[in-house]
Amino acid sequence: MRKNDRGVILLCEAADRLDKTVWCYTELRGLICGTAKGAQSGKNRFGGSLEPFNEVELVLYEKEGTGRPIIESASIVDPTLSLREDWVTALSLFSIAEVVIRLSPPQVAQEKIYRLLKAVISAARQRGDQDRLLLYFLIWFLRLEGYVPALEGCSRCGAPLTRGGEIFHSWQEGSFSCGGCARPGDFPLPPTFHLFLRTSRALSPSGFSEISIPGEERVKHFFWEMARRQAGRELGALEVCEKTRRYACKGGGIQP
Numbered sequence: 001m002r003k004n005d006r007g008v009i010l011l012c013e014a015a016d017r018l019d020k021t022v023w024c025y026t027e028l029r030g031l032i033c034g035t036a037k038g039a040q041s042g043k044n045r046f047g048g049s050l051e052p053f054n055e056v057e058l059v060l061y062e063k064e065g066t067g068r069p070i071i072e073s074a075s076i077v078d079p080t081l082s083l084r085e086d087w088v089t090a091l092s093l094f095s096i097a098e099v100v101i102r103l104s105p106p107q108v109a110q111e112k113i114y115r116l117l118k119a120v121i122s123a124a125r126q127r128g129d130q131d132r133l134l135l136y137f138l139i140w141f142l143r144l145e146g147y148v149p150a151l152e153g154c155s156r157c158g159a160p161l162t163r164g165g166e167i168f169h170s171w172q173e174g175s176f177s178c179g180g181c182a183r184p185g186d187f188p189l190p191p192t193f194h195l196f197l198r199t200s201r202a203l204s205p206s207g208f209s210e211i212s213i214p215g216e217e218r219v220k221h222f223f224w225e226m227a228r229r230q231a232g233r234e235l236g237a238l239e240v241c242e243k244t245r246r247y248a249c250k251g252g253g254i255q256p
C-alpha cells in the first residue's frame, strides 16, 4: 500500500550497487528503516534529499508484514546542508541519530519525539552549546521512551527526594534512592538534578543551551551512560563526542 509521510533522515548508507538503506524518524510511523531503490545510480531521482537531518516528504510503499518500506520518493521540506559544514554540530547530531536508531522501537510513532528532533536540529543551526543541546535531547528522549524512572521518592525507604538532598541511581533496579539508602555502585547525582529535569521541560532547546547549572558534567555523564546501557552497546558517535569534549576541557591529550 502506498502512503505519504513526513520524516527526518537519520542515516543513509549504501545497501548494494544500486540501492540505499535509509533510517528515518517519521511523523506517522516513528522510526523506519527503508530501502531507496536506485538511490545509488547516476540518474537517481532522490537528488540530495536523503542526506542526514533533512526533513523530507516521503512516499512509501510497504508490502504488508515486511516491516521494511520502499521509499519511492523523498522531497526536501527543510534542508540542513549548512549544519554538516560544521563538524562539532554534525557530531552532536550524528550522536542524536545514533541514539534514536538504537533506542526507538521501530514503527511506533511518538509525535513528541518527531517534534523534539525538529526543534533540536533547528537549534543546532544557531550554533549554541552543542553539548548542552545533546543533553537536552537525551533528557527528553530518554524520558519520552520511558527509560527515566520517576523521581518522586526513594525507591528503598520511600522518603521524598527533596530538592537539595543527595540522589543516587541504581542501574540494577532502574530507580532513584536517597543518600541514606545508597549502595556501592549506585550513580551519585548532583543536588541540582531536579533543576535539570525541570528546566529542560520548561525551556526550548536554544533556551536550555544558554543556561549553566552546576553539576552539568555529572548529569551529562548520567544520561550518556543511560543511553549506552539501554542500547546494550557502545554508541560510536556519542563516544567520540565525549572524548572530544574531554580533549577540549583538558586542553589536549584524549584520556583513555
Ligand SMILES: [Zn+2]
Pocket: 154, 155, 156, 157, 158, 159, 177, 178, 179, 180, 181
Ligand atoms: Zn532512602
